[in-house]
Amino acid sequence: MTxxxxxxxGLPARGRGPWxxxxxxxxxxxxxxxxxxxxxxxxxxxGERPWMPLAEEVETESEYLVRAELPGVPRENVxxxxxxxxxxIHGKLEEEQRGRVLSRRTGEFAYRTTLPxxxxxxxxxxxxxxxxxxxxxxxxxxxxxxxxxxxGGGKKE
Numbered sequence: 001m002t003x004x005x006x007x008x009x010g011l012p013a014r015g016r017g018p019w020x021x022x023x024x025x026x027x028x029x030x031x032x033x034x035x036x037x038x039x040x041x042x043x044x045x046x047g048e049r050p051w052m053p054l055a056e057e058v059e060t061e062s063e064y065l066v067r068a069e070l071p072g073v074p075r076e077n078v079x080x081x082x083x084x085x086x087x088x089i090h091g092k093l094e095e096e097q098r099g100r101v102l103s104r105r106t107g108e109f110a111y112r113t114t115l116p117x118x119x120x121x122x123x124x125x126x127x128x129x130x131x132x133x134x135x136x137x138x139x140x141x142x143x144x145x146x147x148x149x150x151x152g153g154g155k156k157e
Contacts, residue, residue, distance in 0.1 A: 050110040064137040071131035080126045085115045
């Protein structure tokens with residue numbers, strides 16, 4: 001028995017896969033790509049929406065450490081805020097004289113993360129050096145066990 005020769009360079013047609021004419025994974029891949037492009041465009045023009053700096057988060061025994069890449073951003077243009085367990089970094093990188101091709105990000109930026117545990121917000125420290133913002137967020141001291149005296153049941157006034 002002879003099998004017919006395959007034509008078309010050996011590559012399956014779009015939407016085709018090992019199941020024949022329709023490949024559900026190909027369709028999902030196409031849908032995922034379209035969703036990504038939709039979110040990239042968003043409702044705000046690309047030049048007007050804030051960009052998010054690259055950042056890393058590290059947890060040690062005593063603190064949370066967040067490092068964000070902010071090359072060329074002066075420290076007076078950066079705001080760092082802590083609210084409950086949320087860290088917010090935002091600011092603006094002013095556009096200088098523009099050349100033919102813009103090869104770096106400018107405009108407003110924003111980064112937000114929720115920290116997993118209790119923090120000591122009174123002792124948060126931030127440093128911007130060589131384009132890297134480093135934020136040290138100490139963990140809150142764990143509650144210590146102590147004995148509670150039991151009163152006699154009378155009302156205090």
